[in-house]
Amino acid sequence: MENRNRWSNLYLALVFIVLYAPIFYLMYYSFNSGGTMHEFEGFTLDHYREVVQDTRLIIIVINTLVIALLSSAIATIIAVIGALAIQHVRSRRAKNTLLSLNNVLIVSPDVIIGASFLILFTIVGVKLGFSSVLLSHIAFSVPIAVLMILPHLEEMSPTLTDAARDLGATRRDVLTKVILPVIRPGIFSGFFMALTYSLDDFAVTFFVTGNGYSTLSVEIYSRARQGVSLSINALSTLIFLFTVLLVVGYYFLTAKKAKKPSVELTAEAGVPR
Amino acid sequence: MKQLVNAFVAIMIAAFALMYLGAWMNKSEGYSGGNTLTIYNWGDYIDPELLTQFQKETGITVIYQTFDSNEAMLTKIEQGGTNFDLVVPSDYAIAKMKEENLLLPLDHSKLPNLSHIDPRFMNLSFDEGNRYSVPYFWGTVGIIYNPGLTHGLTFKSWNDLWDSRLKNNILLLDGAREVMGMALNSLHHSLNDTSEDHLQEALKKLNTLSPNVKAIVGDEIKMLLANEEAAVGLVWSGDAAEIMDENDKLNYVVPEEGSNVWADNLVIPRSAANVEGAYKFINFMLRPEVAAQNTEYVGYSTPNKDALALLPKDISGDERFYPPKVITDKLEVYDNLGKRMLAHYNELFLKFKMNND
Numbered sequence: 257m258e259n260r261n262r263w264s265n266l267y268l269a270l271v272f273i274v275l276y277a278p279i280f281y282l283m284y285y286s287f288n289s290g291g292t293m294h295e296f297e298g299f300t301l302d303h304y305r306e307v308v309q310d311t312r313l314i315i316i317v318i319n320t321l322v323i324a325l326l327s328s329a330i331a332t333i334i335a336v337i338g339a340l341a342i343q344h345v346r347s348r349r350a351k352n353t354l355l356s357l358n359n360v361l362i363v364s365p366d367v368i369i370g371a372s373f374l375i376l377f378t379i380v381g382v383k384l385g386f387s388s389v390l391l392s393h394i395a396f397s398v399p400i401a402v403l404m405i406l407p408h409l410e411e412m413s414p415t416l417t418d419a420a421r422d423l424g425a426t427r428r429d430v431l432t433k434v435i436l437p438v439i440r441p442g443i444f445s446g447f448f449m450a451l452t453y454s455l456d457d458f459a460v461t462f463f464v465t466g467n468g469y470s471t472l473s474v475e476i477y478s479r480a481r482q483g484v485s486l487s488i489n490a491l492s493t494l495i496f497l498f499t500v501l502l503v504v505g506y507y508f509l510t511a512k513k514a515k516k517p518s519v520e521l522t523a524e525a526g527v528p529r
Numbered sequence: 530m531k532q533l534v535n536a537f538v539a540i541m542i543a544a545f546a547l548m549y550l551g552a553w554m555n556k557s558e559g560y561s562g563g564n565t566l567t568i569y570n571w572g573d574y575i576d577p578e579l580l581t582q583f584q585k586e587t588g589i590t591v592i593y594q595t596f597d598s599n600e601a602m603l604t605k606i607e608q609g610g611t612n613f614d615l616v617v618p619s620d621y622a623i624a625k626m627k628e629e630n631l632l633l634p635l636d637h638s639k640l641p642n643l644s645h646i647d648p649r650f651m652n653l654s655f656d657e658g659n660r661y662s663v664p665y666f667w668g669t670v671g672i673i674y675n676p677g678l679t680h681g682l683t684f685k686s687w688n689d690l691w692d693s694r695l696k697n698n699i700l701l702l703d704g705a706r707e708v709m710g711m712a713l714n715s716l717h718h719s720l721n722d723t724s725e726d727h728l729q730e731a732l733k734k735l736n737t738l739s740p741n742v743k744a745i746v747g748d749e750i751k752m753l754l755a756n757e758e759a760a761v762g763l764v765w766s767g768d769a770a771e772i773m774d775e776n777d778k779l780n781y782v783v784p785e786e787g788s789n790v791w792a793d794n795l796v797i798p799r800s801a802a803n804v805e806g807a808y809k810f811i812n813f814m815l816r817p818e819v820a821a822q823n824t825e826y827v828g829y830s831t832p833n834k835d836a837l838a839l840l841p842k843d844i845s846g847d848e849r850f851y852p853p854k855v856i857t858d859k860l861e862v863y864d865n866l867g868k869r870m871l872a873h874y875n876e877l878f879l880k881f882k883m884n885n886d
Contacts, residue, residue, distance in 0.1 A: 311554060314554065315551055315554050315555060318547050318548075318550060318551040318554070319551060321544075321547050322544050322547045322548045322551065325540050325543055325544040325547070326541075326544045329537060329540045329541065329544070333537075374604075374608055375608070378608045378609050384611050432530045433530060436530050436533060437530055440532065440533060443533065444536075466605065466611035467567065467611055467612060468565070468567050468592040468594065470594070478572055478594070478595040478596075478597075
């Protein structure tokens with residue numbers, strides 16, 4: 257038994273090494289004073305200085321963050337409404353159809369989604385740039401957020417809302433004081449999923465950027481074609497650290513909530529007025 | 530609920546603060562406001578120092594965006610919704626853009642520096658009279674080979690590729706025009722030949738090359754050749770320069786029967802927002818000292834004859850990239866053969882590929 261345990265630990269360690277080795281390799285060379293990834297010549301922060309001094313790059317980073325924050329916030333709101341609507345559908349078949357339609361959007365190739373957005377935007381006359389990128393990011397984030405929120409809705413016991421209604425809660429009260437607090441973890445995970453999707457999406461964004469407006473993934477791709485310069489390593493390192501911060505932040509948020517969900521529930525939802 | 534609202538408000542505040550910061554930076558850098566020029570070019574196809582110099586001279590801020598294939602660029606321009614002021618497509622893409630009425634006719638009086646261009650590169654078949662385009666860089670299709678592995682062959686003629694000692698040692702570009710053109714050239718036909726007899730003859734000849742062909746590949750041909758996976762490759766001169774940078778044992782040659790000459794050109798799309806700036810930039814790039822500096826950086830062949838005179842001898846005298854007149858006289862531009870003929874070329878090439886597997 258113990259032996260098997262050791263093997264599985266070893267296996268797990270191996271998997272993580274495979275997953276993380278390229279990233280650490282890349283981070284290691286971001287400090288290389290030589291110009292290439294072949295051999296390490298000496299320690300330097302030059303590449304980081306280069307990144308910080310490159311205002312266009314910083315503007316692009318800011319663009320990326322703005323798009324990610326706005327699109328995932330808006331997408332989460334839409335997804336909450338959508339999930340509630342799906343939950344409300346009584347017929348099993350209709351519900352399954354809606355769910356499958358939602359899932360199709362998640363698995364369909366980004367390239368096709370991107371191309372269809374490009375065609376749509378140009379037909380409607382939306383200028384490529386901030387608004388087109390924002391709209392398409394909202395659109396591809398909604399199905400993901402719906403998928404994160406729905407299970408929490410399904411899990412919620414119907415007696416909870418029934419009780420609230422019996423105690424005289426209005427529809428609005430039921431929504432804001434019972435349903436939303438119960439599915440809050442789902443809402444947050446939906447938001448964070450949407451955030452990561454938006455941050456690293458390349459295929460869709462590639463099609464809908466234009467007029468000098470660009471996001472990080474598109475910019476890194478076009479720079480990497482000219483041979484990967486080490487400033488890209490430096491930038492990627494910074495982004496990686498930022499994502500780690502996000503994940504840690506998310507972890508603390510959920511951990512805090514997991515400790516005292518019931519208390520809040522009774523305080524917020526249980527008391528009739 | 531309160532927590533949700535708080536989180537939402539915090540996110541919105543963060544987003545708008547960032548947005549404000551971005552707008553402020555854009556303004557202080559001059560990226561927003563009317564005085565910008567958006568250039569859509571291939572990756573790493575201009576010396577960035579020249580962009581700064583142009584900015585200093587004219588006060589116009591340059592936004593540089595890149596594409597990686599003529600097709601990707603065409604899709605973006607065709608779809609509209611963008612306003613690139615200056616684009617750098619290849620010859621056949623220009624013919625197509627012309628047909629689709631995507632380009633602005635050029636006013637040559639605004640481009641006095643056009644006189645520095647070698648007349649050989651003006652007035653080519655894809656744009657007669659240079660009504661829409663100004664030559665930027667040019668190159669050829671030829672053979673790159675590894676002298677250590679080719680048994681003394683030097684590829685003076687395309688027919689050397691058929692030498693039985695090269696068994697399973699040749700890599701071909703995956704391009705119908707390039708490979709069919711090579712076969713037509715080896716038979717002393719034009720690479721724009723449309724006679725059915727000649728084309729069938731070329732296919733027959735190609736099929737006899739099969740034992741020597743190791744693979745027909747895309748962009749990875751550069752890596753494979755640099756790593757000496759094969760002795761010989763059919764490549765564009767630009768790729769050849771890159772491969773030889775990686776591995777200086779290799780050599781490049783344009784066979785004497787003639788070959789294709791390609792050209793990338795500056796054009797102004799109809800949707801351009803800053804046409805005056807685009808003219809200024811083209812004229813700037815045509816200045817001999819600017820073109821010379823750019824050529825040293827990019828490493829392709831310049832059509833600017835006065836710039837060539839300014840370049841060091843080991844660049845301008847390199848016959849591999851600036852071939853002598855006997856060869857350049859035989860170089861041909863790909864004509865736009867029309868959709869049907871092109872499909873026929875593709876079909877013949879496909880037959881060869883299927884036969885080859």
